[in-house]
Amino acid sequence: MNHMAASPVTFFGAQTNMGQQLSCNLFLLCPNNSGSTYLSKAMGTSPNIWSLSREGQHALGFVGPITQRDNALIWAADKASLDRIVDPAIFNWSQNKKTWYFQAQAHSADARVFFTKAPPFLAYAEMLKQNFANTRFLIMVRNPYAVIEAIVRRRGPGTTDLDALLHIATRHILACLEMQRENQRRYRGISTFFTYEDMCAEPIRIADQIKAHVPEIKELNLDQKLLVKHDYNERLRNMNDEQISRLTQAQLEAINALMEPHQSLLAHFGYELITRAR
Template sequence: MVGTRWKKVVRRCLGEMHRELKITFTPVPTGKRWVFIVGCYNSGTTLLSEILSTHPLISGLTTEGQFLTDQFPSDHILGLPRMWVRREDLYRLTEKDEGPDVARIKKEWGMRLDLSKTILLEKSPPNGARTRWLQKHFEDAHFIAIIRNPYAAIEGISRKAEPQHLKDGWPLQDCARQWVRSNEVIEEDSHYLDRFMWTRYEDIVEKTTAELARILRFTGIEERWNFDPQKPFAVHERNEPIKNMNMQSLRRLSREDLEIINGIAGKHINHFGYEVISEPLLRVAS
């Protein structure tokens, strides 16, 4: 009928019913070790997740867990792509908070995981703001926090986020605040976690074999893994072997960009073990 959307509405309703049926008949995963990869956006969480998901004892979700459940706020749906810092109140959870339906989350993730595997892997950058809550509700939870050169991470957020309500994207100041706050919260909450480790993007891409061995030992996997560091991985817009992409991002930053980043993140850059950059590198086309 003119002026109605019956086909669209019916299709959406049937999709929701099908999803609820799958959730209904999916068992709540038990007796598993949950491993959560957390970190600021554009810090290598996807790359690390893709790598670890190829291990024969690990089953990883095909996309971020935040997009596969209706129990956590989705940054994209809220108009906050790669920018949860603007509404930290919606994302920050500790063991004292109630709200999300734990059984439903486990089912929503579990129906997309291979439950015959020993380790279940999830990665969502916003989960860095709720590690304490996750530890309370997910058995044997392990947390791997990844950090990356701040200039590369901040430039990537600015370039990739694409908030639809802002023509020129997020201001660089906000991107710098997102890097600072992401790592601040993770560090603050790590003191409450029983099983937590830091890793660096730079170590994963430059010392791949050694760093992966260290990460696997942390997760409880002692067996030797013959991982091929030359294997191509599809990460966002690229499909190529593992390599350090920092320099491409750094070369896109002007002197003014560096001043903005340093003004907001300067002391945090040193605190997390990186060097402050004041002079721009040779620029490349975006």
């Protein structure tokens, strides 16, 4: 007898009238390297959610700026890069909606929530709101030191000036946090906020928080083993300490030189300067 669990049935947006089916378009606003991939994968296992197998910006047929190569992971660090990310002339939202809905997948034909994410969403949330009906947002952040370490580790190989990269990564995450604070203010009525640390420590509570925010989501498990970026295949856990411990004392001091004037921004999200290597 075969005791293996059957794979869930997959339904496709291409075979569904998504415009009539959906009651909510849900977008995750979250900086890169902050737990968004795990959360997105977990959301996609809910039978109540239509989701994409790739980030919204990487869906085949998406018309808009795509963060890759020169600006991958650091797209908010300088004004020219950020201005391009938010230039409305680059987008074709009618095409993007068709693209996302066509490629969406769900484990129930009755799913009524469409969900996707891409880190740059936090910079152009208003465009999402203006172009999708019944828009709601999940707003998430992570300890910026862990984000900086991840960016430097991923972009570092082949980089000739790691000190410059460290400064760029720090400017990037500070800009992202500034935008997230504004997103919290601007979308207070249609968003819910939590941190990566909250999600790791209390996945059941955060799942309940998301379900309360979007009542169409009846089932959501944020504490399951999932393959993330082909690097991890495990249950959700907080990786901050091991990542931050990789930063040297000199690197911490360089980060803090840029962060010190923004301590109120860090405190807004519950973070503070880390002055000594762990």
